[in-house]
Structure formats: structure tokens, C-alpha cells
Amino acid sequence: PGRSSARPPRAAAMAAWQLLPSRWPALRQGWLVFLSLVALSAVRRWLLSKASGDRPPRRGGAGRGGSSNRGGSGHRLTVPEAAPPARQEPRCALQRALRLGEASPVKDGVVSRRPRAEAPKATGGTRTWHGGVGASVALPSASSPGSLASEEELGPRWHCGGARRWLWLHDGSRSNGWIEFRRGGQLKTSFGGGGTGSWERRQTDEIVATFGKCHHVLELLPPEGDTTPTFALRKRAMKDGSPVRDKRPPRTRGVLEAGRPSAARPG
Structure with missing residues (x-):
């Protein structure tokens, strides 16, 4: 009786073992598909x-006030911050004029309109434009005889036939500017873009x-x-x-400008 009760399980195991070679190709193919899916997911x-x-942190991250979540696949989802409101243009011409500086504030119930500032004009010469880029050069104008120093002011030695403009030789040989003696102790120079002084x-x-x-003692x-x-x-x-600063003896010389008309004597 004991042997007859043990035979059915053994027979079933033997039958399953005999069927295993016939099912092995299908099982192996299923295992390969499963392992491939696991590898692709990893x-x-x-x-x-x-x-x-590798990506830089976004402004809308959780650390900056935004909110972030992770989906089931591990990809981070970031909610961006709201864009700043666009600048609104003035709704009326008055507000636009006030913003641009064309009108002054309201005074006594009346809005006064400010005139636009005009570009400064070059004095003493002609304003020349180069290529339309706004570069200008002020050319020195010829001195009128009445504005030059008189012989009584300068003395007979410095009169020099009525010429008043002297070339300034900074190293004793090369000219880098000029000075001109005028009435009332006024001095006109070419230094500093056309400066003035006294004498x-x-x-x-x-x-x-x-x-x-x-x-300068001359x-x-x-x-x-x-x-x-x-x-x-x-x-x-x-x-x-x-x-x-320079302790060496000065080498500067001055030469009377050649070609000055003698008729330009002060009256």
C-alpha cells in the first residue's frame, strides 16, 4: 500500500521532466525578453x-519658491515661476510727455510744456560735421584788430609791428600751440581746445x-x-x-607767428 501511494507523485514528476525539453525554447525566449526589458529600464x-x-538648477525649483515633483519614471518636473508683468505704456499723452520730460508737472491747474534743450553751438569758429556722426571741430576765428592788446599796454619792444600771436615751442624747436595778447590783460591760447588766461x-x-x-615769465x-x-x-x-615737478631749466621758446598782417594793429 505504501509503494502504491508513492508512485503517482513520482510518475507525475517524471512526466513533467519529460515535457521540459519540449517547453524549454519557449521558456528561454520569455526569460530573454524579460531580462532585456529590465536592462533597458535600468x-x-x-x-x-x-x-x-548635468542641467543647471532652474529658478522655479523647490529651493527658490517653485514646486517640483518626480514621476514614476524618475524624470523631474519643474513648475516655472510666473513671468513678470509687462511694462504698461502711459494711457494718455500727458503721462507720456511727463515720462519723456517734455512737460513739467501741473502748476495752478495748467500744464506747462518744457522746450527741448538745444545743442550747444561752437563759438569763435565754424562747426564742421564729419560723416554725420556728430564729431565737430571749432576753427579759431581771426582776431579783430580792436580785441588785440595796444602798443601802450605791451610796450615798444613787444609791439612787433602790431602782431600779437606767438607760436609756443615747448622744446625750443617744435611748436605745439600759440598764445595771443589781448586788451585788458586777456590772453587767448590754443591749449585745452581754445582756452583763455591773463598776462x-x-x-x-x-x-x-x-x-x-x-x-610763465617770458x-x-x-x-x-x-x-x-x-x-x-x-x-x-x-x-x-x-x-x-620739472627742476631742469626750461627750454621753451616763443616765436612771433609769421605771416601775420601788419594791418591788424590795434586801433
Whole structure:
């Protein structure tokens, strides 16, 4: 009786074992499909995690006030912040004019309109435009005879036939500008884009020309034949009393501008 009860399970196991070779190809194919799906899912998760790690943090993240979630596949979903409201244009012409500065605020119930500022005009010369880009050059105008210093102011030695403009030779040989003696101790120069200064004649017949930051003591050199009148810069002093940086003797010379008409004498 014991043997007869053990035979049915053994027979069933033997029957299943005999059927296994016939079903093995189908089972193997199913296992391969399952393993392939698992591998693809793992690769996809790895790629998504790497891509999210390389991206810079967004402004709408959870750390900046936004909200973020993760789906079932691991992909992070970020909710962007609301865009700032667009700038609204003034609803009426008055508000637009006030914003652009064309109208002044309301005063006594009346809105006054401000005139637009005009571009400054160059004085003493002609304004020239180059290529329409707004670059201008102010050309010096010819001095009128009445504005030049008189012979009584300068003295007979500095009169020089009525010419008043002297070329400034900063190194004793090359000119880098000019000065011009005018009535009332006024000095006109080409330095600083056309500046002004002052001058005075001493009892020693020296002239102190003041322009820029310095006082320049000018001494007229003795004439040599028919040479052009020349002066030498004997001394230079700072207007604020500070010491002069260059301690070497000055080499600056001044030469009367050639070609000045003798008719330009002061009246």
C-alpha cells in the first residue's frame, strides 16, 4: 500500500521532466525578453539621472519658491515661476510727455510744456560735421584788430609791428600751440581746445603769461639781424604755490607767428 501511494507523485514528476525539453525554447525566449526589458529600464533610469544632474538648477525649483515633483519614471518636473508683468505704456499723452520730460508737472491747474534743450553751438569758429556722426571741430576765428592788446599796454619792444600771436615751442624747436595778447590783460591760447588766461607786463619789460596751472615769465631775447622776434621762458611757477615737478631749466621758446598782417594793429 505504501509503494502504491508513492508512485503517482513520482510518475507525475517524471512526466513533467519529460515535457521540459519540449517547453524549454519557449521558456528561454520569455526569460530573454524579460531580462532585456529590465536592462533597458535600468539604462533609461541611468540616462535620466545623469541628464538631470548635468542641467543647471532652474529658478522655479523647490529651493527658490517653485514646486517640483518626480514621476514614476524618475524624470523631474519643474513648475516655472510666473513671468513678470509687462511694462504698461502711459494711457494718455500727458503721462507720456511727463515720462519723456517734455512737460513739467501741473502748476495752478495748467500744464506747462518744457522746450527741448538745444545743442550747444561752437563759438569763435565754424562747426564742421564729419560723416554725420556728430564729431565737430571749432576753427579759431581771426582776431579783430580792436580785441588785440595796444602798443601802450605791451610796450615798444613787444609791439612787433602790431602782431600779437606767438607760436609756443615747448622744446625750443617744435611748436605745439600759440598764445595771443589781448586788451585788458586777456590772453587767448590754443591749449585745452581754445582756452583763455591773463598776462601782465613788469617794469623789467618781462611778461607774465598765466594759463593752465602755471605762471610763465617770458623774456624777449635781443634781436639778431632780420630774425623773427623770439622770447624765452625764463621761469615757471604753479598758481597754487606748489613746487614745479620739472627742476631742469626750461627750454621753451616763443616765436612771433609769421605771416601775420601788419594791418591788424590795434586801433
